[in-house]
Amino acid sequence: MTEELLDRRDLDFMLHDWLNAGALIDRGTADALIDLSGKLAVEHFLPHFKRNDSDEPRLEGGAVRLQPAIGAALARYAELGLFAAGFPEAQGGMGLPYLLCAASFSCFAAANVATAAYPMLTVANARLIATFGSAAQFEAFARPQIEGRWFGTMCLSEPQAGSSLADVRTRALPDGADALGARYRLTGNKMWISGGDQDVSENIVHLVLAKVPDEDGALPEGTAGISLFIVPKILPDGRRNDVTVAGLNHKMGYRGTANCLLNFGETGGATGWIVGAPGDGLRQMFLMMNEARIGVGIGAAAIGYRGYRLAARYARERLQGRPPGQRGGAPVAIIEHADVKRMLLQQKCYVEGAMALCLYCARLVDTAPERPDDAALLGLLTPIAKTWPSEYGLAANDIAIQIHGGYGYTRDFDVEQLWRDNRLNPIHEGTTGIQAIDLLGRKILRDGTALPILDQRIAATAASAAKTAGLEAHAAALTTAWQAIGETIAALRAGEDARAFDNATPFLHAFGHGVVGWLWLSQAVAAAALAPAGEAERDFVAAKRHACRFFFECEMPKVGPLLAFVASASDVAAAAPSRMF
Amino acid sequence: MTEELLDRRDLDFMLHDWLNAGALIDRGTADALIDLSGKLAVEHFLPHFKRNDSDEPRLEGGAVRLQPAIGAALARYAELGLFAAGFPEAQGGMGLPYLLCAASFSCFAAANVATAAYPMLTVANARLIATFGSAAQFEAFARPQIEGRWFGTMCLSEPQAGSSLADVRTRALPDGADALGARYRLTGNKMWISGGDQDVSENIVHLVLAKVPDEDGALPEGTAGISLFIVPKILPDGRRNDVTVAGLNHKMGYRGTANCLLNFGETGGATGWIVGAPGDGLRQMFLMMNEARIGVGIGAAAIGYRGYRLAARYARERLQGRPPGQRGGAPVAIIEHADVKRMLLQQKCYVEGAMALCLYCARLVDTAPERPDDAALLGLLTPIAKTWPSEYGLAANDIAIQIHGGYGYTRDFDVEQLWRDNRLNPIHEGTTGIQAIDLLGRKILRDGTALPILDQRIAATAASAAKTAGLEAHAAALTTAWQAIGETIAALRAGEDARAFDNATPFLHAFGHGVVGWLWLSQAVAAAALAPAGEAERDFVAAKRHACRFFFECEMPKVGPLLAFVASASDVAAAAPSRMF
Structure with missing residues (x-):
């Protein structure tokens, strides 16, 4: 069933013939995961792809409402254990390699990236807590995410500090301690929070960057003063935390992913528990950011890939024009025209190249813990894995529209929405310009x-x-x-x-x-x-x-x-x- | 008032310092026209720019309804005589050079291209009738368009024949003659008809490509068999012609321009009068197509230009980050960052380059009738004037979004809609691939x-x-x-x-x-x-x-x-x- 989304032979080629996934996982398990992912993506994610666009999240009485198909799809995703796929068995996971998780995710992103964004962020959130949090924090906040009952967010940007995290002004004041660690009260505004609120999961775990003021109340300068806090929407005792949705961004695409302005501490301070040591927030958050950056790359590659598949199908079916020099006679499928082949080749180069890049990096994620060279290479390639698919996957979506001609410009076909969805990717999780400086x-x-x-x-x-x-x-x-x-x-x-x-x-x-x-x-x-x-x-x-x-x-x-x-x-x-x- | 849309100094530079418009028109008249156009565009076109997107044309009871602001803006456009601007005085026009008409049009396209498309097509339609039609046809069908009371369309494509006009199947059967010339009855379906129906003008003049069957009922092959017909929505005697709206295309952008599937002759045949000789249709239509192609280029350049202006303004106002190597201190406007300057320079090159190209070609339109070299050069440059602004104006709009960051991806800012609007331009009036073959x-x-x-x-x-x-x-x-x-x-x-x-x-x-x-x-x-x-x-x-x-x-x-x-x-x-x- 993956054929409607991606070329399954190509995916298998990359995983097995090229990247030797067999060294990480047996072929049967790998095939079963991709089969399952393709089937679930086609049956539960693809059907509401267009509805994610026409029926976008609404803010009602301070709460964000999603169209029900999102919740239904993600419930199925949780039931099948896909939130847990990449976690070790000791953490309640399936212990699957990241390479396979990435390939699985590409099916969902191809089908419906806006719905797929929720598990992508949730898994990255849980992984951060599993890596840097205490055992108690893991049990309280990561495990429910691994089970797919709670979802996670990353709260970095602020209205005055988009990409400039040194300028974060959210304040965290010490407020005692409990079994979950040192407790703080947070006040501040966080912008561009994907999944910042929704009515699908039982709770939402916000990972929030904030600064602890010094004795004079001044915030430490630069990024070295940033700490990381776990701020749940609903507190362990069942009370609502002091987190409010101040607004919902109305995006050009990617609309099913509710994107919020969140206010922390409108009525006294949101309760949060620090992760790790004060001042270590940005370093820890980079784990999540790097995972999110590769996730953005995979998503961008997958969106481009589906556009390419749709364009190739349209080009095979649409009859128009004749070979050069021929007048009269029956029109041929436009795929026979050299210029259309050129456009398809360019798309193929972009989307298969982007997918290869992301899967190569995903494999490095698996081997990095034991191979320092792979870890170093992963760091070097991460800004490329984020930007190249975002820039050229988008370019592939543009070409997919062009092959469809006027039809591609209408909402009766999927390619225009894929193009709009993909336009977010060169922006979020660090713009192309930011990645260039990082590289x-x-x-x-x-x-x-x-x-x-x-x-x-x-x-x-x-x-x-x-x-x-x-x-x-x-x-x-x-x-x-x-x-x-x-x-x-x-x-x-x-x-x-x-x-x-x-x-x-x-x-x-x-x-x-x-x-x-x-x-x-x-x-x-x-x-x-x-x-x-x-x-x-x-x-x-x-x-x-x-x-x-x-x-x-x-x-x-x-x-x-x-x-x-x-x-x-x-x-x-x-x-x-x-x-x- | 043009400053909100374009750089007036730049427009004046191109017109006067560079293209020596003074050889065609006195400076005072030129300035007055641009002043008037900028003011009207800002006061009556710009305010409903976003509403054209959110409140798109609707098909109700077989008729297309536009949001009222479009009609109000175009009524003002007609009152000020702008439909007539480029026509000779003998035809009821102002006799202004095409160069100035193009510059005027760029203001409206920058403000709201979807509304500006109606007069663009109407003027090109009237010019075709004025050039190739009889005196009676001019009085009956062109003059009301020059007065801005009726609007015009061009009906070329058919569902099975997008860019391949040789495959046109609309049939025209002889049906006598009257003062307006040889009369025919047309049957067929025309696709992608911009302004194909609307409730703004008193009547609509369709210029329709069709083929006259031979004695056996067979249609002549190729483009040599194509003839051109005037098919009004409402006949001279006040009856409705046999033209029905079979559907409305729901586009990604450019939404205010109603785009229709029209059926001709559902109940016996639509009445049309042939323009010129049978078989001469495509040659005649090229006059309108060439004008429309330059118009598309100007529109694409203007949409890109406004995006550039908005990006430059945003970059001056948005404070974020610091100069390289500097830590701490107040953030600077992002326009101070080299990468943002690079993006602005690229936009400036694209949009001013595109505008220069289109105005250069517009000037050739003015001199072509007397200078064969200019006519030949205009023919050579027309596919470039159509495609270069469409491709690179769109690229400029993409960069404008990038400079706005996340904000640019929201519908709170104009740049995302400009990008969507401009995406049509590499497609309609001959795709980039078609233009490449023409060139x-x-x-x-x-x-x-x-x-x-x-x-x-x-x-x-x-x-x-x-x-x-x-x-x-x-x-x-x-x-x-x-x-x-x-x-x-x-x-x-x-x-x-x-x-x-x-x-x-x-x-x-x-x-x-x-x-x-x-x-x-x-x-x-x-x-x-x-x-x-x-x-x-x-x-x-x-x-x-x-x-x-x-x-x-x-x-x-x-x-x-x-x-x-x-x-x-x-x-x-x-x-x-x-x-x-």
């Missing part, structure tokens, strides 16, 4: 360990490809592009510190294309190594290789001009006086 | 006259720029890029005919960037020639030149890889088997 600054210029690991893996793939018939030229092109990336980084290191980030976003795009080009070549090598039995398998292998060729002919050449611009240390952006706009 | 085939490979004229003008601009301090390098870059375009065309001419169009769309993008790069350089030369008095003027000149620099640093380098791909005659798209998708 270039924290992950490259300030840390010399991760990049050489990536260099090595890329060199290894290029070496394999150089020995594979038909991939030699791509191997050389990848090596050239990656050398240029290395030289650009060297130029940035040698340049003026204060100016290094001026062109971070063009650098991110070049780096991202380099990474995805590598993963395309790696997939092509894996496909070439298959011994395809039957026509369908031979077609699958040929299609992977053809898409790889397209990426190297049409996408990799974009890297050179971007790098030349970055390496030139151009001040065309930075030197523009703001009054010129 | 490469009809305008370049099959016609050797227009390109040398463009080559000459580009060379002239490069020569001027080479003598202008600070523009020398851009002049050389333009010359290099344009040579590469010429070489690519030579390669396509030398290649296999049947394969020439395989990569027409990448060629269109490269060609379009070359053209817009030329117009940016031309603007920079004109700005450099100004003798700016005062700080604001000096800033304006500096900003134009800085944006030109950005275009040459960040956009022109995209041309090389595209051309290399096209010149390689790659079959990566054409050779992809359709079963691979």
Whole structure:
């Protein structure tokens, strides 16, 4: 049933033929999970995809009401144990690898990302508490989420501090202690809270960043003063906590995910328990943010992927025009036109490249605890896993509309909503510009360990490809592009510190294309190594290789001009006086 | 009042300092028209911009109802004589040059493109009848449109024949003649008819493409058999014609423009009068299509332009983050961040480049009747004027959302709707792919006259720029890029005919960037020639030149890889088997 959402053969190829999921999980269990996920996604998530758009969450009497189909779908998701899938058995989970959880999630995101966002956040919330919280906190707040009875949120942004967490003003005042740890009273406003309120789960666990004022009542400066608190909607004694929904954001897409402005402490202070030590909030929250960033990437890839599938289906069914030079005769399916094939190839490159990137990173999540190299590589690739699918998955959705022509612009077809839904992804969980600074600054210029690991893996793939018939030229092109990336980084290191980030976003795009080009070549090598039995398998292998060729002919050449611009240390952006706009 | 929509200084620069509108119209009249247009657009079009989205046209009892604000705005537009602005005085018009009409229209499109679409189509319809119709047809059908009492449509597409007009199946059977000419009875279905029905104008004039069957009842094949008919909603004797609204398309954006499926001849045949000779329909319709294509370009540029203005305003007002390396202290406006400046520069390049392109073409419309070179150049540039603003104006709207962050994704701000509205433009009036074939085939490979004229003008601009301090390098870059375009065309001419169009769309993008790069350089030369008095003027000149620099640093380098791909005659798209998708 996954076929309506994604190409199941492709998913299996990535998981098994390419990423060797067999080292993590037996094939039967893996297949059963994907079968189950595809079936549940098609039967319970897909049917209310459009209703999530037309019947958006409403604020009534201070509470958010969702359309009932969301609750029904998520109840089924909980019944099947999918909230628990990725947790160790000791925590009440199934102990499945993150790689498989990510593949499972891609089915739900493809079907209905707005409904799928609730479990994505809930699982990440529970994982943070399981990692950094006390045993009592785990039992009280994480376990009900793992069981799918309570949902979770992450409360970072504030109206005056969107991406600038150093400016967080929510205050936490000490208020004694109990079995759940040191207790605080929180006051402040949190903006853009996905799932901030809803009428589906029994309770909501907010993970809130706040600052503890010093003796003079002043908040500590910067991010070092940020602490992390568990603030449930309903307190353990059954009373409502002092958390109110001040407003609901009316979004262009992704509408089923209620997005709230929450006020904490309107009547004296919301009760919260600190997680870990004071001042350690941001470091802890990064666990959730990093998981959410990969989750955003998977979602963006999956939304793009479904758009591609719909476009290919439409192109096979829609008859129009004739081959070049032919007049008269019956019209052909538009998939026969070279320009439509070009658009489909571009989508295929984007969505399968994005999915490959996210699954590769998901596999690193599984191995990172035991392999420091994988942990370092995961850190380096996380901003790419967040942004590349968001930017190019969206581009794929744009092309899906174009293939549908006027029909694609109407709400009778799904592709316009997929495009609107996906537009959120370059914004939330850190905009593309923020990710670019993270990549270039924290992950490259300030840390010399991760990049050489990536260099090595890329060199290894290029070496394999150089020995594979038909991939030699791509191997050389990848090596050239990656050398240029290395030289650009060297130029940035040698340049003026204060100016290094001026062109971070063009650098991110070049780096991202380099990474995805590598993963395309790696997939092509894996496909070439298959011994395809039957026509369908031979077609699958040929299609992977053809898409790889397209990426190297049409996408990799974009890297050179971007790098030349970055390496030139151009001040065309930075030197523009703001009054010129 | 235009400042809320567009940069008035920039519009005046383009019209007067750059395009020398003074040769066509006196400055006072031009200023009065733009003043009037800006005021009317802000007072009567802008206020219902969002309502056009939330309160879309409804089909009630077979008739389309629009929200009343549309009718009120267009009544004011008619009262002020703006439907008539571009027509000669002998036809009841004001005799204003098309260049000024285009500039006027850009104000309305920026404010509310869905409402502005009605007069755009009406004026183009009336112009077609004025050009090809009889005197009686002009009086009966064009004059009421010039007066703004009746509106017009263009009925080309059919459900089975979107872009493929050769497949039109609407039939026209001879039915005598009267003072309005040879009469026919039409039967068929027309899809995607903007303004196909509404309750605002007294009558609607449909211009319908149909085929006259031969004696055996067979329709002539191909486009040569297409004729053009005037089919009014209400007949001259006051009876309703046999035209029914079979459905209303529910679009993602551009919603105020009612988009209909019309059935002609459900009860015996709709009465229509032929325009010109049988079989001459498509040639005549191209007058309207070409005008509509430039109109689409202007609209797309204007929608992008307003998004840019909104983004710049937001970036000046929104405080967040600090300069690189600075911790603590007050946050700065985000316009101070290099990455935000980069995004604003990219938008500025796109929207001012798109507007310059459209106004340049509009000026060619004015001079084409007397200057064959200008007519040829207009034909060559029309597919670029249609697609470049549609593709890159949309890209500018995307960036405007990104600058707004999460707020930009909400319906509380205008930028998301501008993005949705603009998404139609790469589709209607011929998709980007169709325009690419028109450019490469009809305008370049099959016609050797227009390109040398463009080559000459580009060379002239490069020569001027080479003598202008600070523009020398851009002049050389333009010359290099344009040579590469010429070489690519030579390669396509030398290649296999049947394969020439395989990569027409990448060629269109490269060609379009070359053209817009030329117009940016031309603007920079004109700005450099100004003798700016005062700080604001000096800033304006500096900003134009800085944006030109950005275009040459960040956009022109995209041309090389595209051309290399096209010149390689790659079959990566054409050779992809359709079963691979």
